[in-house]
Amino acid sequence: MNSFTSEQTPVHASPAALRALIESRRAVRRFTAEVIPDEVIRDCLEMAVLAPNSCNLQPWSFQVVRDPALLKQLHPVCMSQNAAQAPLIIAVLARPDTWAQACKDIVTYWPEPEVPQRIRSFYAKTAPFQYNQGPLGLLGLFKRQLVRVLALRKPLMRGPNSKAQMRLWAVKSTALAAENLMLAFQSHGYATCPMEGFDEPRLRKVLDIPRQAIPIMLLAAGRQGEKGIYNPRLRFPLEQQVTWL
Template sequence: MKKEAEIFHQIVEDRRSVRKFDTNYNFDHDAVKRSLDSAILSANSSNMQLWEFYRIRSAAARERMAALCLGQNAAKTANELVVFVARPDLWEKRLESLLAHFSVIMPDKEDRKAKLTYRYYEQWIPQLYDVRFPLWHDLKMKALIWKNKSKPFMRDVLTRDVPIIAHKSVALAAQTFMLSIKAEGYDSCPMEGHDSHRLKEFLNLPSAAEISMVVGVGKGLPEGVYGDRFRVPNEDVIFEL
């Protein structure tokens, strides 16, 4: 095994969800910055980057977060928390950035490869993400699915699927973040146990934004690991065809 692979597998193995952090530790907040820099390099759907990351650092904000995370120890004792947010509603803004980028790297719109890219982003992406009129959106998508029923076609494109598309990418970013935090010598705990409604209010987010998870970060204490790691047998979850 390559040395890099060995190091990677060790980090994956060492990462645990840690629910108690050392509140007196001289925590290096730059580790969070570096880990977020890595997180944004995560694979994400169509590179639309429909995510936002809110760093909660001040004592007052952390205290509020502890309440919003239902008093969980992982929130109460965290040196910092990061809220991972899915923003499917920002698709127009992100698309604008991508098209501006393409105009620099692919100025000739008639080039064969460029044509495909522009068609994908100028036609398909707005069709997929514009869910202002859900009934109309679903009708159009169902018609498209029906038209393409005799061949493999992407079917999870209804209004209800759009936030899920964004959540998948946000979750990958969260995993990259947690692995990086471990590599930095710290620990983390992802939390879906929170009041998403109040949390969105606290962060001043619009209703279309969705909280993917809150991640508490800090110097883990041994008692913060609640028991040995358990996974069901590989043969129950890994299949080969």
């Protein structure tokens, strides 16, 4: 596993190389039967989890489906869409429920011999206060009111202070990991298709997904098949979407 520390010299990929990688990724709907080696999948997952994420609590998990029998079950769950016939499907799960364990894991896995006091204090006090919503979200309700009053005096972060905000909180970071994952496969010469076209209750059953985990997308991956790309690339003009201030 990669263990970058603050001492390491940053590596800059050339803009041209990064653009080439990003431009080469397309949503691919047809794959060959070629199996992706586990070492490649692992390498891609390692790159996925290098994504920036909120407070480094890494609120995600992944279910790597390679078993042909399980893949066969997933196809109808994905409404029998072509992309779901890939030799690999990774369920990308947002985890609003893992922050408490993650606060402990930060200290356990700290990459230096001594865990700085500010880190211990942040993950023992600040982060738990921020992310704990209490039973029935009641603590979140209290925090919402508290923050509303305190923020009259100075700017304050207003959330996440509810179960719904916690779900959004986890989804943001997990989506970044999903994009890393797609680009990582692309860099290895494999194509991907993110899919939200699935029946969630059935998916939960087939993959035995933990109740609080949110399957944000299924990532189909494999070697691009014939006529794997359906349409030419289309993006709206930047001017329509960007405001320069």
